[in-house]
Amino acid sequence: MAKQLNLMGDAQIIPTSLHTEMEQSYLEYAMSVIVGRALPDVRDGLKPVHRRILYAMHELGLTPDRPFRKCARVVGDVLGKYHPHGDQAVYDALVRMVQEFSTRYPLLAGHGNFGSLDNDPPAAMRYTETRLASIAQESLLNNIGEATVDFVGNFDNSQQEPVVLPAQLPLLLLNGCSGIAVGMATNIPPHNLGEVVNGLIKLIDQPNLSDEKLWELIPAPDFPTGGEIIDLEGVRDAYRTGRGTIRVRGVVKVEHLHSETKSRGKGKGKRKRDRDALVVTEFPYQVNKAAWIEKVAELVNGGRIEGIADIRDESDRAGVRVVIELKRDVSPNTVLEQLYHQTALQSNFGTILLALVDNAPRQLSLRQLLDNFLQFREETLTRQYTHQLEGARKRLHLAEGLLAALKNLDTVIDILRNAPDGSTAKAQLQVQLGMTDEQGDSILAMPMRRLTGLERQKLEKEVTELQTEIGQLETLLGDRNELLKALKKELRSLKRRFGNERRTRIVTTEKKTKSNPVAKEKATSPQKTSQATPPDSALIEITQQGKVYWCEEATTEKESKTKDFVVFRSKIPQEQPLITITDFGKAYSLKTDGITPVSAKQKTSLNKVLQGMNPQTEETLLHHLPLPQQDVILLTQQGRIKRLSASEVASIGNRGLSLIRLKEGDRLADFCLTATGENLLLATSSGRILRFIVNDQQLPVTSRTAQGNLATRLWQSETPVGCVSLQADEAVLVISQQGYAKRLSVNTIRRGSRGDIGTQCLQFINRFDRVVGMIEARSDNDKVKVLTNQKRVLTLNLKDIPFAGKDGVGDRVITLKSEEAIAEIISIINY
16 A cells, blocks of 8 residues: 655644634735735824835935935835835835825925826836925934834844834824725825914813814815815814715806907908806816816716816916806806816815724824824924933033043043053043043043143033033923923924915805894884885795785685685795796796785785796796705606706896796796705606606706706606605605595605606596696695686695505595586695
């Protein structure tokens, strides 16, 4: 029988399950990536590659006052000594530390092509040159040494490298950091140096400072490319919990362009062409300018953004300038809102304040980041001052020995003359003059020129200075308050040298009410019922027959079936416009100062107080609402639908505002407000309901001049009868001409896509019956009004109409007279 091969020799074999070994190996790999590559240290704010680049340049002597050196030399040193990874990875990290549009306070100075805001690649490392920037030299490398920070061996133990640099500023906040590790990521925005220093000094003085006071000193990030931060909710979340979303925008201004063009034909001269233009001067952080321009051109060519005639990049060394020339009679605000909505001109910066604390990843608040830095800086200062104290004491000891030797010069000369060697001479100095071993060596090494009178004076002065320095250092190390004073003085000095103005503006959308003594007086004095002008904030009511009035509290409906009733009710401040939309697709602004009170005998006719509306017009008033804060949905009788940004309705002129371009014979059928992610339901007269989710793919935001997209395929003699936007757990009410109705939960209707035929949700007993309307059915306590073709007004309680599935004819909720049919269903709208 053949002998079994002993492949392992005498080595011991330890059985291990595969999943255990894989788990252990993967965890070790993950931690090596987290600690060694991807995440910054909370103390100096640097990743290992950045720290090694700076230290290698320090060793090369590339200080700010020295000439530039090739980047290839720096990369070679970093790779060979400290960072055995790809050269391109090291060069990319070096480049970002040079780029002013990537780093708020660049740590390196560059000479050559280091890329641009258009994401142009930098020149090869053999062409570019670099050296340390002043802020890196002063705040990171001036006091580096084993006395201030710990050093460890490099990858092959042939060199020593610092574990962390003795940072004098919290660069983790100043320059920010982004990185992806295994199962975690960090994305820290940059901040303003002056604001951060102010916050640090305040925390030193008041360790229990409230978060709100700290946020006043450090209000928000400060990006190198400027831009605007919209509102501070996301910033506050990030500062409080370590995670938040910050909304940022580019900076855009409106310019009026004047140009001359040649007219066509003989004898024609030049004609002037005046147009408005949007000029982008600052982009949000990390937005690629060239890619953004290409995206805008793509959206314009695809018809998703309208009103743009031309776009060109006029950027130069002086700064960013992208000109977006608009078509004539196009509102700049309209186009700007489209750019905000559909491009990265407005984007979100997802903040994750994750860093290494004691070599372990931790998500930190703003206060914790600052506290960790202050603790580290206090430790490094203590080590630095301790090292300086030891050096001063050692030097003082030697200086005192030299002075003692000069005072006993004859004895010293006699010892040196008679001693056979240096060791004997040192021993005699220790015996006869009480010198220590170190002082004896110093005396033996003293040159003859130190015996002159001038040298003696210098030595006495040095002793005095050393004694003063030692006293100061002992005070700093013995009294923590003095140490913190020195730390504050250092921070203020760095702020004076390297601080600059904030680049990113903070914009809040909250409406601030200014103090108005007249208004206060009106609010506290009793109101006369006969006055024609409503108070500063009045309850406005509009009836079905177009009467409008103001009242102090909602009017109560009488039990008798009145022919006129309230269809809209809202408390509106005087400065806020009320908007009415008609079947012509136009929006008009309501002037509240001409509205009569409810007690007046003659109520105000609505079409007489609408700005720009002709009282003799054939337009039908469809909907009333305050200035919308959500997107607007418009549905036409020919089955077209469009989504309009709320900002499009914000600037209504004296002649009204056209919201949609209608084809000949088409009219607006319904209107609703929506938000991204909501369920949009469209009902037709045949009983079909189409449900789809509102988003940019299903229903993109378009301009006011657009006709809209196909909502759903209509059959012959079929028309749209309503649209609503709801959450999935809400419900709608549909009703037919012959009085059949049902309540439907949104979830019971199959979800489809825009353009689909939808789901049959109401069947008919009589083939001549048809759906007349669909409205929201939010609460059992709600009431709806029903108008018949015989001018009757009926009231329905929603609680009396049961929920039903999509199959069936529903319940007959109204008994109609002969030849009578339901013409319209109306819900009372309360804003």
